[in-house]
Every structure is written in structure tokens, then in C-alpha cells.
Amino acid sequence: xxxxxDKLGCRSFVTPDDVVEGIYKLNVAFVxxxxxxxPGLDKPEExxxxxxIEETREEKTYRNWMxxxxxxxxxxxxYSDLADGLVIFQVSISTNTHIYASFIAFW
Numbered sequence: 001x002x003x004x005x006d007k008l009g010c011r012s013f014v015t016p017d018d019v020v021e022g023i024y025k026l027n028v029a030f031v032x033x034x035x036x037x038x039p040g041l042d043k044p045e046e047x048x049x050x051x052x053i054e055e056t057r058e059e060k061t062y063r064n065w066m067x068x069x070x071x072x073x074x075x076x077x078x079y080s081d082l083a084d085g086l087v088i089f090q091v092s093i094s095t096n097t098h099i100y101a102s103f104i105a106f107w
Contacts, residue, residue, distance in 0.1 A: 010034045069094040 005011040014030045071090045075081045
């Protein structure tokens with residue numbers, strides 16, 4: 001990827017380690033530099049209308065409940081942040097631990 005960017009003259013500040021480590025701001029700056037130097041998209045003839053998607057009360061409650069359990073990464077949007085299953089696994093472990101601890105305290 002960086003070799004191809006070098007051929008285009010767009011490899012200014014990103015190293016292979018930065019790409020592998022996934023440093024968000026450097027990756028965004030790299031892509032912005034690439035698009036600034038070689039814009040390949042024509043401007044649309046008419047402005048695009050973006051659809052506003054609002055979460056429901058239930059989605060917000062569920063998201064806040066998961067975040068209150070201390071999951072990492074923080075859940076901002078249910079549908080994209082739960083896609084890899086990592087947060088769901090953490091919630092499962094956290095709720096089982098709480099149930100087990102309260103059962104032991106009750107018993």
C-alpha cells in the first residue's frame with residue numbers, strides 16, 4: 001500500500017508501523033492527503049440528501065446499560081460497534097459474574 005502511495009507521491013508521513021498499529025489520526029491524514037493530491041470523484045450535479053438515523057429509546061437504553069458494565073470499546077452505535085461480538089462477549093461475562101456474585105451473597 002505504501003509503495004503504491006509512494007509512486008503517486010502521497011507517502012509523506014506514514015510509516016509501515018503506523019499502518020500496522022492502526023493509529024487512527026495518521027491513517028485519516030494519509031487518506032486525506034491521498035484524496036487531496038488525486039481527487040478521483042466528480043462533484044455531484046445536485047447536493048446529496050443524507051438520511052438522519054435516530055436510535056430508538058430501547059436502543060439507547062440497551063447501549064447505556066452495556067456501557068455502564070464497563071465494556072471496552074465504548075459502544076456509540078449498536079449496529080456497528082457490536083458487529084465483531086467482542087462487546088457482546090464482555091457483556092455476557094459481566095452479567096454472569098454479577099449473577100454469580102449475588103447468588104453467592106444470597107446463599
